Amino acid sequence: MRQLNFTKTTIRVHIFIILSLICSVGYGQMRQIHLENTEGAEISRLCFYSQSEGYAAFRDWLGYTSDSGRTFTRKYITPANVNFNGYSPVNLTFGFQILGVKAFSQSELLTWGSYGLVPAILRSVDGGNTFTLVFHSQFNSQQLSTGITDMIFPQNSATGYAIDADRILKTTNRGLSWSVIRTVPGSFYTNLEGFDDFHIYAMSTSNNTLQYTDVAGLQWYYIHPGQIVPNGRITYAYFLNANLGWMSVYVDNDKQYFYKTINAGSSWTLQNNATATGFNADKFKFIDQNTGYALSGQNTVYKTGNSGATWEPLARDNQFTYLGYTHNDLQCWTADRIWAGGGQGLLELNTNASSSTIPQAYFNIDTTAAGLSVDLINFSLAGYSYQWFVNSQALATSYHTSYLHDIYRGPDTIRLVVSNGIYSDTTVKIQTFNAVPYPPPVISSFTPASGPAGTLVTIQGNFFAGVQSVSFGGIPAASFTVQSLTTISAIVGAGGNGAVSVTTPRGMAILAGFSMYPPPVIYSLSPLSGPVGSTLVITGNNFS
Structure with missing residues (x-):
C-alpha cells in the first residue's frame, strides 16, 4: 500500500548567462519607472488614457503624468479646493480617502473613496485643481462600511458604474450625477469589470459572489463559485465578451483553480491542474482568447498564452519589496504595453510584454501505476530543457519520465529543473510512502x-x-x-x-x-654476529 502525501517547495533561480541588454530585448521585462520615498504612499488605481498620459491614485494625492508614469504632478484634495455641492454634513476629520481615479483627459477626471467611510465621488474638470462632490451617500446611517470601492467606464463613454459595500451605482453623464440601480445589503462589493456599457460584472471576494447584468443593470444574475467547485471562493473574474470569461477560485487556501466559460457562465471548464499549476490571481486581464496578464505574489506580473492553463512571470529589472505590500492595479494598454502599481508608489512598465516569460517548473507525481512505478507528469510549458532528479540522483532529461520506487525507502525527494538557457526554475516535491521494513542482512x-x-x-x-x-x-x-x-x-x-x-x-x-x-613471533637468532654474507637463522612462529 502506497500513501500519497507530498509537500511542495518551489525555488526560483533567475540566472543571466548572456548580457542583460540581450535579455531585455527578448524578454517582457517589468521596469521600475517610479517609486515614492514616503512610507505607505501606495498606488491604489491606475488610469492611463494614452500611452504617455494618465493619472494614478496614490494614498494621499492624485498624480498626473505625461511621461508614462516616470514623474507625477501631485494633485491634493483639501476642504479648500472641494465644492461640497450642498451635501451636508460631510465628515472632514480625516479628509477624503482616495481609493481610485478615472480620467477621461488631463482636465476631466473622477476620483472615488470616502469621507469618514461614507461613500463619495469627486469630479474635476480642471485637471485636479478643484473638485465637486457629486456623490455622498451611505446605505445604512447606523453602520459605516466602506467607501466607493471601484468604478468603471467600459467604453470610455458617458455610461459608468461604481460600487460600495451594499450598492451598485450608475451614471449616464460621465459622472456628473449618479443613481443607485441595485441594493444588496452586506454584499461588500470589491471589484467591477465590464467590456461594454451593458455587460457589467460585480464581484465580492468577502461574500464569495459574482453578480452580472447583460442589460445595463435592469436585471442581475448570480454566479456562485461554490457551485463550480465545492467550497470554492472567488478571487477575481474577467469577461472578454458576452460569452468568454475566466474566474480564479481557491479552496481552503490550498487548491487554486482557474476556470473558463464560453457560454456566458452557464458552465465552466477547469483550465489548470490545481495540484501542479495552481494559480491564485489577485487581478487579471485578457487581451484575447489566449493571452492574459495577472497580479499574483509580491510585485509580480504573470502571463498566460494558453487561456489560463499555465502562468509564468514576466522578468523584472528590480527586486523591490516593502513589508507585505504588493501591486494593487494592472492596466493593459496593448499586448505589449502594461503597467502595474502598488505599495510605496512602485510603478512598473513593460513595453515588450508579448515576448518571452521566465520558465516555471510544474509537475505532478502519479503513484497509481501497477507495481512500484512512479510516473512524473510535466505541466511546464513545452520548448524548454528539463532535468529530473530523484533523491539527488539524475534521472532523465525528457519532458515526462518515471522511475521505480525502492520499497524499503520512505520519502522520495523529486526535483525538476526547467531552463530556457537564460532563466531556470526548480520545483521540489517530497513523495512519502509506507516503507517496508528491511529484512535481516x-x-x-x-x-x-x-x-x-x-x-x-x-x-x-x-x-x-x-x-x-x-x-x-x-x-x-x-x-x-x-x-x-x-x-x-x-x-x-x-x-x-x-x-x-x-x-x-x-x-x-x-x-x-x-x-x-596472527602476528609473527621471534624466539631466537643464530648466529648472533658474523661478517657480511653470513647466513642468519631466525627461529619463531606465524611466519606464513
Whole structure:
C-alpha cells in the first residue's frame, strides 16, 4: 500500500548567462519607472488614457503624468479646493480617502473613496485643481462600511458604474450625477469589470459572489463559485465578451483553480491542474482568447498564452519589496504595453510584454501505476530543457519520465529543473510512502578472505541498514564504514579464524571462511654476529 502525501517547495533561480541588454530585448521585462520615498504612499488605481498620459491614485494625492508614469504632478484634495455641492454634513476629520481615479483627459477626471467611510465621488474638470462632490451617500446611517470601492467606464463613454459595500451605482453623464440601480445589503462589493456599457460584472471576494447584468443593470444574475467547485471562493473574474470569461477560485487556501466559460457562465471548464499549476490571481486581464496578464505574489506580473492553463512571470529589472505590500492595479494598454502599481508608489512598465516569460517548473507525481512505478507528469510549458532528479540522483532529461520506487525507502525527494538557457526554475516535491521494513542482512562475499590485524576487508551483500556491529571470527572489527545498503568496509581487529558477521536491528548475517594471520613471533637468532654474507637463522612462529 502506497500513501500519497507530498509537500511542495518551489525555488526560483533567475540566472543571466548572456548580457542583460540581450535579455531585455527578448524578454517582457517589468521596469521600475517610479517609486515614492514616503512610507505607505501606495498606488491604489491606475488610469492611463494614452500611452504617455494618465493619472494614478496614490494614498494621499492624485498624480498626473505625461511621461508614462516616470514623474507625477501631485494633485491634493483639501476642504479648500472641494465644492461640497450642498451635501451636508460631510465628515472632514480625516479628509477624503482616495481609493481610485478615472480620467477621461488631463482636465476631466473622477476620483472615488470616502469621507469618514461614507461613500463619495469627486469630479474635476480642471485637471485636479478643484473638485465637486457629486456623490455622498451611505446605505445604512447606523453602520459605516466602506467607501466607493471601484468604478468603471467600459467604453470610455458617458455610461459608468461604481460600487460600495451594499450598492451598485450608475451614471449616464460621465459622472456628473449618479443613481443607485441595485441594493444588496452586506454584499461588500470589491471589484467591477465590464467590456461594454451593458455587460457589467460585480464581484465580492468577502461574500464569495459574482453578480452580472447583460442589460445595463435592469436585471442581475448570480454566479456562485461554490457551485463550480465545492467550497470554492472567488478571487477575481474577467469577461472578454458576452460569452468568454475566466474566474480564479481557491479552496481552503490550498487548491487554486482557474476556470473558463464560453457560454456566458452557464458552465465552466477547469483550465489548470490545481495540484501542479495552481494559480491564485489577485487581478487579471485578457487581451484575447489566449493571452492574459495577472497580479499574483509580491510585485509580480504573470502571463498566460494558453487561456489560463499555465502562468509564468514576466522578468523584472528590480527586486523591490516593502513589508507585505504588493501591486494593487494592472492596466493593459496593448499586448505589449502594461503597467502595474502598488505599495510605496512602485510603478512598473513593460513595453515588450508579448515576448518571452521566465520558465516555471510544474509537475505532478502519479503513484497509481501497477507495481512500484512512479510516473512524473510535466505541466511546464513545452520548448524548454528539463532535468529530473530523484533523491539527488539524475534521472532523465525528457519532458515526462518515471522511475521505480525502492520499497524499503520512505520519502522520495523529486526535483525538476526547467531552463530556457537564460532563466531556470526548480520545483521540489517530497513523495512519502509506507516503507517496508528491511529484512535481516545478507552477506554474499568478502575480500580478501584472509589477513592479519589491520587488513581492510570489503563485505558485499544487502540490507546493511542500521548496522550495529561487524566481527571476524567472533571478535569485533577495529572499525567499519557502511558505504551503502550493499557494501561495508571493515578493518580487522584482534580477529580470529572463522565467520564474518554483520548485525543490524533486523538480525545477523554470517558467512564462514575468513582466515586470520596472527602476528609473527621471534624466539631466537643464530648466529648472533658474523661478517657480511653470513647466513642468519631466525627461529619463531606465524611466519606464513
